[in-house]
Amino acid sequence: MNEAHxxxxxxxxxxxxxxxxxxxxxxxxxxxxxxxxLFYVTRFVDGKPRKVPLGGYPSYAVINITGVSDTGKSLMAxxxxxxxxxxxxPVCLITLESPAPFVATSLKERAAALGxxxxxxxxxxxxxxxATHTPLREDLLSLFNTLAYTxxxxxxxxxxxxxxxxxxxxxxxxxxxxxxRFFHFLKKWHQTALLISQKRSGHEELxxxxxxxxxxxxxxxxxxxxxxxxxxxxxxxxQYGRAIGELVRxxxxxxxxxxxxxxxxxxxxxxxxxxxxxxxxLSKLVGTTTDESGGMRWRx
Ligand SMILES: Nc1ncnc2c1ncn2[C@@H]1O[C@H](COP(=O)(O)OP(=O)(O)OP(=O)(O)O)[C@@H](O)[C@H]1O
Ligand SMILES: [Mg+2]
Numbered sequence: 355m356n357e358a359h360x361x362x363x364x365x366x367x368x369x370x371x372x373x374x375x376x377x378x379x380x381x382x383x384x385x386x387x388x389x390x391x392l393f394y395v396t397r398f399v400d401g402k403p404r405k406v407p408l409g410g411y412p413s414y415a416v417i418n419i420t421g422v423s424d425t426g427k428s429l430m431a432x433x434x435x436x437x438x439x440x441x442x443x444p445v446c447l448i449t450l451e452s453p454a455p456f457v458a459t460s461l462k463e464r465a466a467a468l469g470x471x472x473x474x475x476x477x478x479x480x481x482x483x484x485a486t487h488t489p490l491r492e493d494l495l496s497l498f499n500t501l502a503y504t505x506x507x508x509x510x511x512x513x514x515x516x517x518x519x520x521x522x523x524x525x526x527x528x529x530x531x532x533x534x535r536f537f538h539f540l541k542k543w544h545q546t547a548l549l550i551s552q553k554r555s556g557h558e559e560l561x562x563x564x565x566x567x568x569x570x571x572x573x574x575x576x577x578x579x580x581x582x583x584x585x586x587x588x589x590x591x592x593q594y595g596r597a598i599g600e601l602v603r604x605x606x607x608x609x610x611x612x613x614x615x616x617x618x619x620x621x622x623x624x625x626x627x628x629x630x631x632x633x634x635x636l637s638k639l640v641g642t643t644t645d646e647s648g649g650m651r652w653r654x
Contacts, residue, residue, distance in 0.1 A: 385437025
């Protein structure tokens with residue numbers, strides 16, 4: 355027995371012991387039209403594999419949502435929170451960007467846009483205001499204790515951090531360490547969680563680096579990459595079926611460890627009331643001629 359480097363027997367278990375503790379995989383509805391069908395599981399029917407839609411984010415997943423500014427990250431997270439709250443599940447938002455009163459206004463707007471009665475979710479949505487309370491941003495243990503307290507007191511099942519980037523601003527080399535601590539904390543507390551990562555425009559749009567940068571995507575269960583393309587050339591106009599000067603929003607699931615997922619890049623839009631919706635894959639638009647510009651317009 356080496357006392358300096360002891361054998362950690364508690365870390366060893368059989369497959370059946372570990373499997374007996376594995377949570378059931380189910381879909382946790384995202385509140386984003388067109389997104390829930392993009393995750394699936396494979397079931398064997400008569401010996402043949404068959405894709406069965408999961409109907410939402412995989413339960414207990416910690417998912418990274420990344421994109422530059424104005425790509426719809428916060429809207430997607432708010433849609434998730436108000437939808438889960440309306441279904442009767444207490445949810446928690448850790449805000450580092452906007453102070454709680456501003457976030458409250460935005461959440462109520464999102465609820466109204468989705469046809470959810472704001473009063474029905476008033477007590478189900480918990481907000482931890484780390485934008486106003488600086489110690490929560492600077493002392494991760496204090497933040498984790500506050501979150502653990504909130505989860506226990508209110509039986510919270512879903513957590514959003516907007517943004518995780520706020521915990522390593524000006525200290526980007528700490529990104530992986532911070533994300534890893536959040537990941538293990540959220541797993542331990544059985545949260546289905548969204549971490550919002552802000553991305554500098556310098557990061558390539560749809561590459562793996564785009565999935566949060568700083569190799570954050572290797573730590574989390576999956577990444578959602580949001581981007582936008584301003585149409586400035588005829589080639590782009592033709593490719594996307596849009597006029598020069600228009601903006602095309604794109605969405606892609608960049609890997610998910612817990613279940614199968616659609617791998618195409620999809621168009622998405624943000625409605626006038628501020629609701630993110632996922633549209634068809636780009637492959638369905640490109641090369642399909644339906645208007646004079648040579649592309650197919652997606653007009654939901
Ligand atoms: N209430 C609303 N009604 C209509 N459109 C909205 C509304 N709120 C936001 N939008 C549009 O959606 C865009 C995306 O907003 P969102 O706050 O989700 O961006 P984000 O990706 O979180 O950006 P950031 O990284 O700066 O926080 C806004 O820039 C705006 O064009
Ligand atoms: Mg935001």
